[in-house]
Amino acid sequence: MNEYIIGIDIGSSNICAAAGKVDKHAEMQIMGITSSSCSGVKRGIVVDIDNTSESIKKCISSLERMVDTKVTEAYISLPGGISELILNKGVVAVSSEDREIRKNDVKRVLKASKIITIPNDKEIIGVIPQQYIIDGYDKIKDPVGMSGLRLEVDAQIILAQSTVVNNIFKSVNKAGIRVRGVVFGPIAVSGVVLKEEEIQRGVVLVDAGSESINIYIYEGGHLRNISTLPLGGNIITSDIAVCLKIPVSEAEKLKIKYANIGMDSHKDDFKIDINANYNNKVKVSYNMLNEIIEARVEEIFSLIDKEIRISEYYDKLSGVVMVGGGMALINGVEKIGKNILGKLVRTGIPKYIGASSPLYATAVGVVRDVSDSMKLKNSMDMDLSKDDDLPDYKKIIEDEDEKEKEDKGNRFISKIKDFFTDFF
Template sequence: MGEIIVGIDIGTSKVCTIIGRVDKSNQIEVLGIGTSNCEGVKKGIIVDIESTSNSIRTAVEKAEKMSNIKVGSAYFNIMGAHVNVISNRTAISVSNENREIRAKDVEKVLYTAGDVAVPEDQQVIDVIPRQYIVDGYDEILDPIGMVGVKLEIDADVVTGKITSVQNIVKSAERAGVDVDGLVVGALAAGELLLTPDEKDMGVVLIDVGGGITDISVFKNKKLIFNDSIPVGGDHITNDISIGLKISYPEAEKIKKQYELALTSLIKNDQEITVTDTGENRKKTVRVSEVVEIIEARVYEIFQLCRNLLEKAGVFEEYGAGVVITGGGISYVDGNKQLAGEAFDLPVRVAFFRHQEVSKPEFWTSFGILKFISNYRRGRGQGSEVKVQKPKVSKADSGFFSKIIKMIKDFFF
């Protein structure tokens, strides 16, 4: 049957849920998807738990209806400047007399790797093994059964602000969903949209959402920077609304109708009839007026991203350049050129071909599934689900004990 994993992306404007089955070859079959508008998140931070939980519940119910599967638990994304990834290398002596590495040795070295000093307001969210080293031999993915005296691990220790973690857990549990674990949004997106070569050479990943834009930098196969700016696609709509003096819904409709960020791409600068909110009358504006507004804001978003990288001291001529994704502006023609002007680096727009999840708004949720399937493969890390049964039993333990169990069960 395969292991079923549920990924939920809590965004500033939407909550997206995907239920997927991972087969023996590690391919993911999408069983159900669901979305819901989200008004409980501002600038990437949950500010209204009740509203957010309602959005989660709605998105989950839609995915459940499509898949005929009842969801009891799921993996959630976590994002923002408070999330940190700490590289850590630790070592232990193999305890077995015959020096054969066993599961408890792996468990011990994982625990040791996760024992890092963090600020009082932060907690360890996950420990991600990158490689194991046995008596100096590196690039080992699964050391169980090997013989050696010394077992080392290169791991990424993910930490996050305690309050942010608790708000995600509370919102999920109020929606009737237990938290299997948290996946950094940048790692989920990177797993899905970036190539191994790009992450090795150095690449800037820009994920433009509705109200927030996440900026991540990968180099030497590691996430070395992760932050965000409180500006996204919704601000483009707001600019159009204010600039043309029209309602927000009408501005959103026009933005999606033309999907251009460069006036040079306009083929027909026709007149558009709109309703002036101030005078409550019909009027006409040209397509070029709309596109000029979009162009200014899109360029500003990319320039703000560059400024953030420069301020943090991590901007350089990355070999793989810039990759753009996200439902906020990735669909807009001309964004590639504007990003190129702002960064003076090669730019590509992320593309992911999958019949059920072709829209960028689902990519983080699907990326969560892919991340878990790659790093938890075959280790009993599926979500709690029930097929064709209306009631779902609650998990025996909460999220925080699941973190411990996740590490313990990693190689079982």
């Protein structure tokens, strides 16, 4: 089991799990990836632990068959939409007599940066250093080995509601998986779909799920802003079902198979036979289907555009990258996005064999991020349980084995053309 790194992404409609391995060339390879449907999560928050746990079990069982090994531990992603970023500074004196900065000094300054006042219902999940400052000299990425008297850090403190995070942990534990650590979702995704040049110059990462859309703004090499829209791909499916008077399950199938928006004209119209209620077959117009989808996608992009424009980074942004299964899989979505956002739009696809889908970006990103941390320690065969030097946002919040024992006894709407008035 130790040769594999397992990453789990718990989404609102799907659980995705990826198994990766570091090869002899110190490169990470994805050895297996799979997903299963889930209805126990709403907008990144677990609302049904039993349902979520069963979905995780099903997903992990499928992954075990792929990699032919028993999976008992994993890293999970922490959604950015349920988190909050706070900027803070930490300051310490260099402890060694020769004034050389060592790892312990870095740990102390990061700990100092976490001394802030937080609400009772929230907790610090981790800290992301933006820059280190030595005796007034800033923009230092790695101060270890340098000399100085005073070490400072400008850091982003990640906060999340304790109950939300604990329920995610409970769901994974109940599925028989021990959580070895957490990876902050925006960090995971950006590592596999964004280029370093984009992060430096300025880019928007849009993670569109089934019930929420997380918008991450990067600039100057750092995550600058997080915002969330309370709608996602499910609202498109709902529009199709309501307008065409068909079951939601059939509407989802139509969306996945026939969605093709952004065309200048729909000349090649044809009828699609689908099963309606009581086994009755109805014919649906291909052009009408895509007009319904396009109308809602335009509205969603308008809301995304509004969120981006109210930030101070709009003029610095070079483009928009889309991931997730809510919108990124719709054919033609890049063209609609470019027209509305006024920025280049592309779909973010992990460059790994067998995982080249925006749906798998977060799960692959978790595996990639843990793999990179292993490389930093220059020990490809390290014991993953010894994670003292991993980035802070990977730390396990508490001993989940003990926690599991304790728990066993406690069981936008805006206008979108005029479709709805046409159909009713």
